[in-house]
Amino acid sequence: MHSSTDSPSILELRDICKSFGATRALHEVSLSVRVGEIHALLGENGAGKSTLMKVLSGAHQADSGEIVYKGEPVRIESPAAGRALGIAMIYQELTLAPHLTVEENMTLGLERSQWGFLQSDRDKVRDALTVLGHPDLPLNTPVNKLNIGLQQVIEIGRALVCEADVIIMDEPTSSLTEADTKSLFKTIERLKKAGISVIYISHFLEEVMEIADRFTAIRDGESVGSGEIDTTTITDIIELMIGRSLDEMFPRSDHAFGKTKLVVQGLTGTPQPQDVHFEVRAGEVFGIAGLVGAGRSETLRAIFGLDRSQSGSMHLGDDSTSISIHSMNPRKALKNQLDFLSEDRKEEGLATSMTIGENTTLSTLSRFIRIKGTGLINHAREDKHSSRWIHELRIKCVGPNQLVDDLSGGNQQKVALARMLEQDADVLLLDEPTRGIDVGSKVEIYTLIDQLAQRGKAIIFVSSYLPELFGVCDTIAVMSRGRMSAKRPVNEWTPHSVMEAATSGHEIPEECLSS
């Protein structure tokens, strides 16, 4: 009755509608997941993926539409009901109790007791870990002693102990290293073999291409397409997600390099970076590649004076005097034409309970003082400036007085960039500027970086996402275990040689690489 193609559907969402007040979050969204398949759910931030998954896991109730699970129409009234049916959700942030052991975590909330004494579920736990490929993991280890990759295994294991048939993973790789991501994929493959269906939500389209069998894309709360991954290209998917043709993901013009704007020498921190040297010229976009934990963020943070470094010096602008990086602090850095965009906009980059305008002018407030010495702010001028950036960066909002909290990830990042544009420093340190934001906003940020380079800014661009480094940068260096390779023009690198340098810690000459 419900079968559409070859293998039977375990789960079907049909014409799901959900509104919050006047906002239509989902409109007639349909999704069909087959037994033992990895189904990618794709869409920009704010497209409705999270709402859809909350409806499915029972955290929200749909206004209309039906959920058919194992051939039966079901109502999922709470997350507990969802779990009982066999639909488990694994959130981006892990939800383990750090001090409890592996076994205690995996059976949390499912403990059986007799006469008030807990009954061991060791066998069940062991079975689950075996399915996941970790049969030897000691059950009495507190989970905070495990690395984040293994913690995720425990989280998934918990779903297996609940006998889940459908596991929803929301951005599972966002905090994982390359190696942990690889082992997560192995884990997912094992789940698939065990006949469990996985709904996989991710911004990393390359990952999706690698792991998923089929996909469904949603945009503005409507399903806009689904199909087999094998017969689809990344470009097709991006075009589906952003709803417009994407001729050029990375708009890029030729940059004329000017004078050297920043020279860093012998930068060493505790424990990273290790003796890093580089220089950047005006109009140059310099990319730093490497694995998570290679010391890329630490390098930028030390230069900007956010983290204390041990030794190292730098020259800024035309000034030939050398500044000790050890004595740097953000205030001094800003005065010296350095600016920094944090990789973590929620925890560090933005004061989210303040307004767009207040965030935009926070580093330049002294330029908005009415009468020197009084500290009185010229609010009209402030509004005018932030309104200008809202317009230029196309920040979707009602105006400069709206709280940053109310904005989507992409728009929040644009506010952080607006502050940078208002500051107008010569050297811009960008730490993962496109992390966790929608594809449309990414393209806008790439365009902005290109324009800034044309205007003669020196830009240092740290990213874990190779395609964007290759798409945006003029020169690239690779960091590995705190050390930085020599900087080379982007056309002298290949993704393969970058990965080699990132994992081995040595630079491998192009000619030695077999393709």
Next chain:
Amino acid sequence: MSSSENTASLYSQKSWRDHLNAFGPVIGLVVVYGIFLLVAPSSFHSLYNTKTFMTQAVIYGIGAMGMTFVIISGGIDLSVGSLIALGSVVTAMILRTAGAEEIGLMLPILASLSAVVACALCGMLSGALVSYMRIVPFIVTLGMMQITRGVAKGLAGQTAVNTSDNWLGSMMVIEPQVGKWYSVAPGLWVMVVLLIFMTILLRRTAFGRYVCALGSNEATARLCGINVSIQRIWVYTLCGALTGCASVMQYASLSLGDPTAAVGMELDIIAAVVIGGGSLNGGEGSVAGSLVGAIIMAILRNGCVLVGIPNYVQNIVIGTIIVAAVGIDRLRHKSN
């Protein structure tokens, strides 16, 4: 197109809600006043009684304005009660240096300024310890609460410091010109002036903006080149100075310096800030809201006495209102 319309309507709804949030403490004030209008004897809504509870709110209100800055910056100051006692002792001791006839105009001004400076220095010390020793404000000011209480007792020689009559003593007289409707305690005018000054400081100056940024996200403030340590020291110094003003009012209300006065008052002042919309997580709060919170507490005390509710019930009522105010606040945030 339709999505942008949707978001616009969503936001307009929010701004409506924001207005409600801003007036929340005022609504609370109206409700509390209304309840006492119904249950309290008619003497409650007399003009004189209104002046009475407003005068009673002066010490709490001025203290709460300083505390507002500390709480918005994400900190807390538990030493306020002890500082009020210390300030009142300092005021009294300086006034005592002169005989009854010689006090004149200037000595009370000098005494008041000394109390303000003494309290501000204590605040500055707390701020410096929080900033440079990286001890959490709760612990630093808990220690400061004991230290300053001890200093106050030591200075006063364990007893209240009596002074001769002087003009400071009239600051807290409920109706200086008896029978004149416009005549209110001068201390009330001081509170109004401070309200205007502190509101401008918080909403219209770079310092106020930095205080909000500090409480909203300290990491961001640091990132934006704000000297977080110095700003924090200023916040605690300011709170100390305002507490010093409150301590002068404390002196004025009894015309003596009492080292055992205002025990536990810091908690009432924190409660006033919280009732007035301040969030202990930092980043939120308003000077006017805190003042409304202080007035609500004063009405409760005054009303309960007039109704004849025993003291122990007053405690229960006030405690309930504090928890309810914060509970409503949480719900409000959740619904957002």
